[in-house]
Amino acid sequence: MLPMNTATPQTRYHIAEIGSLLSDPARAAILLALMDGTIRPAGELARMAGIAPSTASAHLRKLTDGELLAVIDQGRHRYYRLANDRVAQMIENLSVAGIGAPASNPWRGDPVMLRARTCYNHLAGALGVAVFEKIRAADGFALSGEAVHLSEAGSRRLKQVGLLDNDDAVDGIPGRTCVDWTERRFHLGGKLGAWLTTRLFEREWLRRRTSTRALTATTVGRNGFSALGLEWDRL
Amino acid sequence: MLPMNTATPQTRYHIAEIGSLLSDPARAAILLALMDGTIRPAGELARMAGIAPSTASAHLRKLTDGELLAVIDQGRHRYYRLANDRVAQMIENLSVAGIGAPASNPWRGDPVMLRARTCYNHLAGALGVAVFEKIRAADGFALSGEAVHLSEAGSRRLKQVGLLDNDDAVDGIPGRTCVDWTERRFHLGGKLGAWLTTRLFEREWLRRRTSTRALTATTVGRNGFSALGLEWDRL
DNA sequence: GCAACGTTTCGTCGAATGTTGAAACATTGG
DNA sequence: CCAATGTTTCAACATTCGACGAAACGTTGC
Structure with a gap:
């Protein structure tokens, strides 16, 4: 194997990791639902994304693990929100570039x-x-x-x-x-x-x-x- | 099924589509290799990403289909470049938010x-x-x-x-x-x-x-x- | 306590995706 | 025309990942 680009050793995985989190329509829907700064429980997000609660739970876990979401425990509810406004900004930016007709x-x-x-x-x-x-x-x-x-x-x-x-x-x-x-x-x-x-x-x-x-x-x-x-x- | 969020009907798929393109380390490496504005042939990008030429070809096809890359045919070489500077900006922004230690x-x-x-x-x-x-x-x-x-x-x-x-x-x-x-x-x-x-x-x-x-x-x-x-x- | 409710975990299924070598295609240069 | 080079296509394989229902877990309120 010939030498590869070593200039950006971990950045590629970093980008890929964020990309993975964004690559699913259900997860994208969840993030978009929280873009207005609201705090929403898991069930509601499941409904908004059009998926089963169990499926949503898996997605929410990934998003929180990836530090795109933060969670607030409150009794039998778990409220999710965007981790910070940088995440909001990133998402807003994302949909501007790239695919499809403007x-x-x-x-x-x-x-x-x-x-x-x-x-x-x-x-x-x-x-x-x-x-x-x-x-x-x-x-x-x-x-x-x-x-x-x-x-x-x-x-x-x-x-x-x-x-x-x-x-x-x-x-x-x-x-x-x-x-x-x-x-x-x-x-x-x-x-x-x-x-x-x-x-x-x-x-x-x-x-x-x-x-x-x-x-x-x-x-x-x-x-x-x-x-x-x-x-x-x-x- | 209860009513779901209809406010952003296609945006979620738009975001997911871009996310998918970014979700692979090899593709991320390709994009990063082109971040300096250079124009590179497929084989070189394959080498830089550490993958086989055939694999790179598949990735490059996806990236061009997704309008993140543009291609310049020149004889037996096909030079790839970022589609436009919005793409570059998006990628630069991406790695700022989200996962991991700053x-x-x-x-x-x-x-x-x-x-x-x-x-x-x-x-x-x-x-x-x-x-x-x-x-x-x-x-x-x-x-x-x-x-x-x-x-x-x-x-x-x-x-x-x-x-x-x-x-x-x-x-x-x-x-x-x-x-x-x-x-x-x-x-x-x-x-x-x-x-x-x-x-x-x-x-x-x-x-x-x-x-x-x-x-x-x-x-x-x-x-x-x-x-x-x-x-x-x-x- | 017990029932109702919200959430997560688990097991399983099916679809999608990345990977590669070999072969086909295209272009260049003798 | 033929050989060398660069690129893409193809077929096959392995892996990952999202989807769901059933069951377990936790909390609230009667």
């Missing part, structure tokens, strides 16, 4: 998804990117590498538009920059991103569309974003 | 790779991002979406530092913004990125390290980058 890609075609959607547990799409940019433009973020923290100015800005109260403690919440695959720019991820997104739901700025990751802005939200310098209708 | 990720640990490397056929890493930023800061790019073209000012800047000649016709070459996974910023991809990178090799600013995608700057290159406002040693 039309088969939901993010290429669906303007509703392009405008505003959740990526794992935080805001993505044109709106996600725009919000990130507006806050950053106001020096609202302390950035170092991919780490993000809300600055003094950022807190002030959020209070101005009514998204932050005086007794909220968000200074310490760590965020991360997250690449928005449709916009090819950054949006806010990490715990800070999740917090802000939760707040947008609480304050009723945004509402989830049924059975999609797409989001719509309420009238309150439109006004709020407008106060941030963003016009929903122009996104 | 230490097993080459881009996390290797400072040489972090500083300058090729992504498919163009420049990436800290240098790639910095070059993109410097040219952009000088209004050197016409940006629209992910499309990039070199502007008047950009041509002028490149001529100043000796990377562009008067008889070069680069106005029409289409570039694309490409997300740099280690830096979490943009660098220049597409045909324009490939052109610039080729030019950097031609002018001997950069040299490939043996058997890696990592790059080193020559003395000429250091001076050149310095003229662009970049200090190689500070990257």
Whole structure:
């Protein structure tokens, strides 16, 4: 046997391992079902993937062993979730490249998804990117590498538009920059991103569309974003 | 059977299909071998992956059918290459998330790779991002979406530092913004990125390290980058 | 305790996939 | 035209992997 490429000794197995986890439609369905950041029990995931509970159990075991999923024990239920937002990002990226007509890609075609959607547990799409940019433009973020923290100015800005109260403690919440695959720019991820997104739901700025990751802005939200310098209708 | 998730009808199969292609170590090795943008004949890829030519042929067929690879017929040789830089990017992204200790990720640990490397056929890493930023800061790019073209000012800047000649016709070459996974910023991809990178090799600013995608700057290159406002040693 | 419920384990079946050598096909160069 | 070289096809084999039902395991609530 002639000498082979030794430059990437373990990476190939690493890639193959992740590929194996993604190579099954049932597992893909499970991952996609959790892409909105929800936490779901095994039986429900089985139903959503269209397979028997026992089959799902095997798949879930593989996915957790592979550290793509994490599990939360709660009595006779076992709730599964994506291990972290990197996994979500990876999956979002995956379906963009490669096979088939670009039309088969939901993010290429669906303007509703392009405008505003959740990526794992935080805001993505044109709106996600725009919000990130507006806050950053106001020096609202302390950035170092991919780490993000809300600055003094950022807190002030959020209070101005009514998204932050005086007794909220968000200074310490760590965020991360997250690449928005449709916009090819950054949006806010990490715990800070999740917090802000939760707040947008609480304050009723945004509402989830049924059975999609797409989001719509309420009238309150439109006004709020407008106060941030963003016009929903122009996104 | 209870109702299942109909929100993503075909995406799951799409993901599973790409996952299947990545799920084999031999195929992963083939893809990794082409990650530096090289074009290689089937036999060589077989050798690099450590498999028989007949086996490699089967894998290559799958990869081309899946549009992850493209093939260039040239006499009795068939040269394979990555289908496009999206595929390269997807693979680079893949190995970041998921299984195993982060230490097993080459881009996390290797400072040489972090500083300058090729992504498919163009420049990436800290240098790639910095070059993109410097040219952009000088209004050197016409940006629209992910499309990039070199502007008047950009041509002028490149001529100043000796990377562009008067008889070069680069106005029409289409570039694309490409997300740099280690830096979490943009660098220049597409045909324009490939052109610039080729030019950097031609002018001997950069040299490939043996058997890696990592790059080193020559003395000429250091001076050149310095003229662009970049200090190689500070990257 | 006991019944109901959710989840996992186990055994088995069938389909899909990777592997190879030998043979066929294609191209080049004498 | 023929030999050498590179690539693909073919047939056969071994292995892996997903699917399911039945049974075991664990938890909750009466």
